[in-house]
Amino acid sequence: MPISFPKTLPEHPCIAIVAPSGAALDDTNIDAGLDSLRNAGFNVINYYQHADRFERFGATDQMRLTQLHTAIDHPEVDIVMALRGSYGVSRILPDIDLQKTASSGKWLVGYSDFNALQLAMLAKTNTASLCGPMLCNDFTRDELRPFTQHQFLQALRERKTDLEFETDQSADLNLEGTLWGGNLAMICHLLGTEYFPHVEGGILFVEDIAEHPYRVERMLLQLHMAGVLAKQKAIVLGNFSAYRLAPQDNGYDFAAMLKFLRSTIATPIITGLPFGHCDDKASLMQGSTARLMVTDAQVRLTAEY
Numbered sequence: 001m002p003i004s005f006p007k008t009l010p011e012h013p014c015i016a017i018v019a020p021s022g023a024a025l026d027d028t029n030i031d032a033g034l035d036s037l038r039n040a041g042f043n044v045i046n047y048y049q050h051a052d053r054f055e056r057f058g059a060t061d062q063m064r065l066t067q068l069h070t071a072i073d074h075p076e077v078d079i080v081m082a083l084r085g086s087y088g089v090s091r092i093l094p095d096i097d098l099q100k101t102a103s104s105g106k107w108l109v110g111y112s113d114f115n116a117l118q119l120a121m122l123a124k125t126n127t128a129s130l131c132g133p134m135l136c137n138d139f140t141r142d143e144l145r146p147f148t149q150h151q152f153l154q155a156l157r158e159r160k161t162d163l164e165f166e167t168d169q170s171a172d173l174n175l176e177g178t179l180w181g182g183n184l185a186m187i188c189h190l191l192g193t194e195y196f197p198h199v200e201g202g203i204l205f206v207e208d209i210a211e212h213p214y215r216v217e218r219m220l221l222q223l224h225m226a227g228v229l230a231k232q233k234a235i236v237l238g239n240f241s242a243y244r245l246a247p248q249d250n251g252y253d254f255a256a257m258l259k260f261l262r263s264t265i266a267t268p269i270i271t272g273l274p275f276g277h278c279d280d281k282a283s284l285m286q287g288s289t290a291r292l293m294v295t296d297a298q299v300r301l302t303a304e305y
Contacts, residue, residue, distance in 0.1 A: 001126045002126070003122075003126050003127070003128050003178075003287045003288070004102060004105075004125070004126060004127045004128065005127075005128045005159075005285070005287075005288075005305045006105055006106060006107040006108075006128065006129070006130070007078070007105035007106070007107075008159075009078050009079070009107070009156055009157070010078065011041075012041055012042065012043055013042055013043070013078035013079055013156070014042065014043040014044070014045060014076045014077050014078050014079070015037055015042045015043070015044050015045070015077075015078070015079040015080075015081050015109075016044075016045045016046075016047060016071035016074060016077040016079070016080050016081070017034070017044065017045070017046045017047060017048055017081055017082075017083055017135050018047050018048065018064075018067040018068050018071050018080055018081070018082060018083065019047070019048040019057075019058025019059060019064060019067060019082070019083040019084070020058070020064050020065075020067070020068055020082060020088055020089050020092065020113075020114065020117065021057070021058065021064075021082065021083070021084060021085050021086045021087060021088035021089055021112075021113040021114065022056055022057060022058060022083075022084055022085065022086025022087060022088060022113070023050065023053035023054075023056065023057060023058045023059075023086075024048070024050060024053075024058075024083060024084060024136055025136075026050075028136055028140055029140050030046070030048070030050065030135070030140065032139075032140050033135045033136065033139040033140035034046055034135075034139075036139040036140070036144060037135075037139055040149070040153070042079075043076070045071070045074065045076075045077060047067040047070065047071060048067070048083050056086065056087065056088075057087075057088045057091075058083060058088065061088075061091050061092050064088060064092055065092045065095055065096065068080070068092075068096060068101075069096075069097060069100075071106075072097075072100060072101050072104050072106060073100075077106060078106060078107065079106065079107040079109055079156075080106055080107065080108050080109065081109045081110060081133075081134060081135060082109070082110030082111075082113075082114040082134045082135070083134060083135050083136055084112075084134050084135065084136035084137070085110070085111065085112025085113040085114060085134065085183075086112070086113055087113050088113060089113050089114060089116040089117050090113075090116055090189065093116060093117065093120060093195060096117065096120075098120060098121060098124045098125050099124075099125060101121065101125075101127075102121060102125035102126075102127040107129070107130055107156070108121065108129035108130065109129070109130045109132050109133070109134070109152075110131070110132070110133075110134045111131050111132065111133075111134065111182060111183065111207075111275070111276070111281075112134075112182075112183050112186075112209075112277065113183070113186065114134070115131065115181075115182030115183045115186045115187070115286075116186045116189065116190060116195070117129075118131060118182065118286050119180075119182065119186065119187065119190055119195060119196065119197055119286070120190070120195035121286075122180060122197040122199075122286055122287050123190075123194065123195050123196055123197040123198070124194065124195065126287070127287070128285050128286055128287035128288055128305065129285075129286045129287070130155055130156075130283055130284070130285055130286070131181075131182050131275070131283070131284045131285075131286050132151070132152050132155060132281065132282075132283035132284070133148055133152050133281055133283070138281065145279050145280055145281070147274070147280040147281070148279070148280055148281045151163075151281065151282050151283040152283045154283070155283040155285065159304060159305050160302070160303060160304045160305065161282065161283060161284055161285060161288070161290070161301065161302060161303045161304075162300075162301075162302050163273075163274070163282050163299075163300065163301040163302070164298070164299065164300050164301075165272045165273060165274055165299050165301075166272050166297050166298060166299065167270045167271050167272045167294065167297050167298075167299050168258075168271045168272065168297070169297060170296045170297050171268060171270065171294040171296075171297075172294065172295065173234065173268060173270075173292060173293065173294040174291075174292075174293050174294075175203075175233045175234060175291070175292055176233075176289060176290070176291045176292075177201045177202045177203040177232070177233040177234070177289070177290065177292070178199050178201065178202040178203065178287060178288070178289060178290075179202070179203050179205065179284060179285060179286070179287070179288050179289070179290035179303055180197055180199050180202050180203070180204060180205075180286055180287060181204045181205040181206050181236075181286075182205070182206070182207070182286070183206075183207060183208055183276075184206040184207065184208040184211070184216065184219050184220070185208055185211070185219065187206065187219075187223070188219045188222050188223065191222065191223065191226055191228070192226075199231070199232070200231045200232075201231070201232070201233055202231070202232045202233065203232065203233060203234050203236060203290050203292050203301075204228075204229070204232045204234070204235050204236065205235075205236040205237075205238055205273055205275060205284060206220075206235070206236075206237060206238060207237070207238030207239050207240065207273075207275055207276025207277065208240055208276070208277075209239075209240070209241055209242050209276065209277035210241075210242040210243055211240065211243055212243045212244075212245075213240075213243070213245075213252065213253060213254045213256070213257040214252070214257065216240060216254075216257060217257045217260065217261060220235075220261055220265070221261075221264075224264070224265050229265055229267050230265075230266065230267065232267050233267070233268075233292075234267060234268045234269075234270055234292055235265070235267055235268070235269045235270070236269075236270045236271075236273045236292070236301070237258075237269065237270065237271045237272075237273060238273040238274070238275035238276040238278075239273075239274070239275060239276030239277060239278040240254065240276070241276075241277060241278065242277070258271070270292070270294060270299060272299060273299075273301070284303075285303055285305045288303040288304075288305045289303060290302065290303035291303070
């Protein structure tokens with residue numbers, strides 16, 4: 001079955017902010033983020049209310065589910081953007097009306113924990129979504145990052161991704177495949193469930209935060225042992241940050257982990273993708289057909305949708 005892509009957007013699309021995962025941190029300037037979106041030409045509807053936060057979540061499970069469905073049902077909303085990641089989508093995923101969400105043609109935008117919904121949409125409905133910025137940090141910061149903003153607007157307005165970056169070792173690749181992935185913990189979390197996309201001949205991109213290299217290795221080995229990685233044409237590593245090495249690591253760092261994985265996994269592993277919990281963030285269409293070209297250590301990743 002072919003992949004369905006989000007609808008063509010009007011000149012001034014409407015973005016709905018929903019909080020299916022964590023609550024905003026207390027010092028986050030939500031109003032500044034909403035103003036940043038308006039200044040970029042978007043109409044904005046905000047469903048998040050900080051007073052409604054529940055435990056570590058943006059609201060109770062039922063309230064967060066209602067936010068998402070209300071945004072999907074709203075006739076003026078074109079884009080549904082996550083407030084932030086953290087954790088929470090898994091608790092409501094079985095109750096999300098994925099078919100109605102797919103039929104709406106609306107853009108689902110976010111990353112981190114929000115990837116659980118995006119992967120489920122791909123697995124259950126063959127629907128693409130945009131792995132890209134969220135309100136918190138990407139739009140609430142004092143100075144917006146030009147790269148992140150350009151990538152986001154290019155994806156929305158020109159319906160394409162065009163990236164150039166540098167990897168850690170020379171390679172010679174020119175391949176095409178389904179672009180999919182996101183947060184590594186979320187991908188492994190869905191493995192073995194009905195919400196896991198079974199992609200063959202894909203370009204799998206992964207990122208994570210605060211995961212020690214041995215945990216990254218363990219998760220990638222889980223995908224390897226499950227037969228997922230052998231079915232991919234390439235694995236592209238995004239940003240992995242905010243972990244701390246310990247004295248007992250004894251030289252085992254990210255580079256050592258990567259060396260071991262490359263000796264164990266036959267699928268090419270490319271590093272350097274500007275995506276994840278980082279300041280400069282690409283916007284990647286989950287489910288699009290992409291081309292990956294590597295010459296020496298220079299990488300170009302393109303997709304049109």
